[in-house]
Amino acid sequence: MMTIFDVIADPTRRIILDLLRDRPRIVSELVAELEISQPGVSKQLRILREADLVTVQQEGRKRLYVLTPKPLSELDQWLANYRQLWEDRYDRLDVYLEEIKQSEKEDSNDNTE
Amino acid sequence: MMTIFDVIADPTRRIILDLLRDRPRIVSELVAELEISQPGVSKQLRILREADLVTVQQEGRKRLYVLTPKPLSELDQWLANYRQLWEDRYDRLDVYLEEIKQSEKEDSNDNTE
């Protein structure tokens, strides 16, 4: 099965999600925007459906795809563990070590021989 | 080249990031935690390096890997476009449509024959 990480890794699927963020779309609209074949689009839509990132509304012979973004919150939760780290950058070991690395780089000029 | 989406899509790399979130580690420590070979770990570390998600500190013959989480903010920015959508769920078209879908499902019980 595909994790949410796998699902959003694909650029085509991200484009679809971004399009649906604006408004729901029928398949042919998505096909028009994406530069791949109609079956290719349907294939990605199936994956998005199985990940519960979209739902479908039958409209006669058309199908309206609607964004249901809730599963993205899982990604958000994972990210939350890191958010703090990149936000307050000043009392962190990694920054400290990077500074060391920088000064060592500057030193290492005379070692070249 | 690999996008940040590709980088975090791999479960091994996510484990490495999560381990480094706790504290910096030398390669052999990471190898001990992950169930793949040492070269396999080194390969993923290279990808994390190229994505600027980690930096290395040479410590004698050991190498200390340190998390530098800033590139994850790109992912965060992408997510930000959706966060609002799953948070306020009550005036959204998608929820409305999902309710319709639900009641239609309940109706379709008598069609089974």
Next chain:
DNA sequence: CAAATATATAACTTGACAGTTATATAACTA
């Protein structure tokens, strides 16, 4: 210096997945 340790790189294999074309299914229309 030789042996041992720590890590990286090279070459290779394999599996998965995105895209393709061809076809099926279903709904509307003349």
Next chain:
DNA sequence: TAGTTATATAACTGTCAAGTTATATATTTG
């Protein structure tokens, strides 16, 4: 009902990346 439109599914192909083993590189130690 026959034809057309809209979408999905099936079968196939090619690419790519994750892991492997073997080897190279670099550092420490006796």
